[in-house]
Amino acid sequence: MDRRAILGRGALAATAAGLAAPILSSPALAQSAPAIRWRLTSSYPTSLDAIHGAGHVFARTVAELTDDRFQIRVFGPGEVVPALQALDAVQAGTVEACHTTCSFYTGKNPAFAFATGLPFGMNTRQQSAWMYEGGGIDLLNELFRGYNCYGLPLGTTGAQMGGWFRKEIKALADLQGLKMRIAGLGGTVLSRVGGVPQQLAGGDLYPALERGTIDAVEWLGPYDDEKLGFHKVAPYYYYPAWWEGAANTSLMVNLDQWNALPASYKAAVRVAAADATSWMVARYDTRNPEALRRLLAQGTQLRAFPREVMDACYREAMALEQELAAKSPEFRKIHEPWAKSRDDMRAWFRVAELSFDSYLAQVAARR
Known part of the structure; x- marks a missing residue:
């Protein structure tokens, strides 16, 4: 092959690349948007x-x-x-x-x-x-x-906390008449077990809890809840937020x-x-663990919801799903594939994720 032809083509390619590079990097392309x-x-x-x-x-x-x-x-x-x-x-x-x-x-x-x-x-x-x-x-x-x-x-x-309560929740009866800031379908479930849901914006929560306008409030988790100061007016911090896994x-x-x-x-x-x-x-x-430690050091009382409360809320939540699917076509259309995905993934997570997490939680508890 002719060496001069190769060099010629190489030079031409190099020249073309040199000319193309400024065009591609030019702000003119951005200016066309x-x-x-x-x-x-x-x-x-x-x-x-x-x-x-x-x-x-x-x-x-x-x-x-x-x-x-x-x-x-x-x-x-x-x-x-x-x-x-x-x-x-x-x-x-x-x-x-x-x-x-x-x-x-x-x-x-x-x-x-x-x-x-x-x-x-x-x-x-x-x-x-x-x-x-x-x-x-x-x-x-x-x-x-x-x-x-x-x-x-x-x-x-991620998984949220169950909120701040001015009094202890020892049994399902303690939810009767309890005014709690909680949004969406979680509030509907709470009302079905005797609570009184309130929907308030984040900035209104502390004063409402401080004045006793509400008895309990859920927001998110330790990192945000500490900033909002709920621990100063409600001593009991419950988990988990069953309304939002x-x-x-x-x-x-x-x-x-x-x-x-x-x-x-x-x-x-x-x-x-x-x-x-x-x-x-x-x-x-990465920030919730240290925030929870700080809250506990300041006297926050960490509590799990009693099993009686969890079971009652679960029954009402499952009944509510079926009722909404029966009367709302939009809800039913999404619920059917959503429920299948939920059940399929739970079966898989029980095999792998849950067994791994449960073992490590048991090991940590023994240390």
Whole structure:
């Protein structure tokens, strides 16, 4: 082969590569993408760097993935709309997006609970698996379209604590007339065993508990609960949060705004939301242990819910599921595949995850 021909082709290729490189790295490509500015209202107090902070992690990642062409400004509750009106603002187009808990809106439709988690439902990994591989995101968006929204998981808390109580819960009878801040279907179950559910925003919880307007409050776990100061006015800290084996928080986007996004920006939103979801649960898992130790050192009384209470709530939760599936087509459509995924994963987890965790818990207890 002609050496000069090889050199000639090599030189030509090198020249072409040299010319192409500046074109690919040029900001001209970024400039061809539209500049978009959104407002996102959060349902979570700005003092809570994990659950509120996940919205900022999401917005920062979207900006990085789009060379700052797509900017999302995060607002705290009350800065644009109150915490529990976040979804309404998105529906109406007052803001483009919100970061919220869908179980706040079960009054609109009980099927919203699936986006957060059902009482005695899936744990963190199971909920994530159902969302991303079990069709959960698609099923939920069939529901959300009727409310002019598109939704994605944006954060998950892991297993939560059962809340702060001004008095001890020794038996089911102690729940009679007990006023507790608890949202969604968990509140419905509580009412069926004699409690009185109250739905309040995060910023209103401490004063309500301090004044005795409510007798108990559930929020999340030690890391957040310590910041909110509940241990100062309620000594008993119960576990587990049977109403949320895991709780997803959600990104809800106005449907017209979502549909108008370029495909690359939609991809950036999906990636950023998934990244923030992983970040949030990691933040809680690494910070809850030390926060719990600090709370116990300050006199917090850690208690497990009595088995009588757990069993009664479980029976009512299972009955509620069946009742909602019988009367709500939207709930039934999601519940059927969700329940199959739940049962299948529980069978597998009993073999592997649960046996491993149970053994290590027993070993730790003997040490």
